[in-house]
Amino acid sequence: MxxxxxxxxxxxxxxxxxxxxxxxxxxxxxxxxxxxxxxxxxxxxxxxxxxxxxxxxxxxxxxxxxxxxxxxxxxxxxxxxxxxxxxxxxGPDPRLESAALRRLSEAGVDFDDRSLGVVLAGAGSSHAPANEAVAAVARRWARQSAWAGVEAAFASIASPSVPEAVARLRARGARRIAVASWFLAPGLLPDKVSAAAGDALVAAPLGxxxxxxxxxxxxxxxxxxxxxxxx
The missing domain is CATH 3.40.50.1400 (Rossmann fold)
Structure with a gap:
């Protein structure tokens, strides 16, 4: 074999x-x-x-x-x-999205919380289609969820940053913030995302x-x- x-x-x-x-x-x-x-x-x-x-x-x-x-x-x-x-x-594949949502659930996110804003945080790339793939997931979650909003954000190179995405969500009325991980494993960039997330709930990588x-x-x-x- x-x-x-x-x-x-x-x-x-x-x-x-x-x-x-x-x-x-x-x-x-x-x-x-x-x-x-x-x-x-x-x-x-x-x-x-x-x-x-x-x-x-x-x-x-x-x-x-x-x-x-x-x-x-x-x-x-x-x-x-x-x-x-x-x-x-x-990626892209719906199973990655399912895994990311499970990690959010494990972090304590209420999927029916209409006051919650969710940031989907990825690594960021100089290759625009790679960033767009993450943004497409965020837009799909925004359409399908009850949350106040979903924004893609990136740890490096691309924008918006996590703080910028959080600010956008708060401007749209989100009172609480959670960060979903578009990372496979822990490391420098996921740690950077966690540090930038402030008091938000932060989900673990897909693992x-x-x-x-x-x-x-x-x-x-x-x-x-x-x-x-x-x-």
Missing amino acids: IPLVAVAHGSRDPRSAASIHSLLAVVRSLRPELDVRGCFLDLCAPRLTDVLHGPSVVVPLLLGKAYHARVDVPAAVAESRVPAVVTPVL NDVEVAQLVLDRYDEALARQTVAA
């Missing part, structure tokens, strides 16, 4: 790698017969080139198609010189949510199906 090689960005924060390994433990529990290998693009080991030893399906553990997905992952696969197929990133784990497997299965058709 062709291995599933899951590659995350990587962080100096040990919580990040621990969260990725926890997610992959759920992936393995869903498909025990599958060889699932975890690795990172940078800052911690093992690297992608350390675990690519033959035909593989590489699943980027990235929520959006920004620089790492468009440049870093393909470059690392090319460097390995093995016949590996790279799948699309995890080892079972729907995220299933999404990783679906990306793998879809890649295998495409290869079979192509063959």
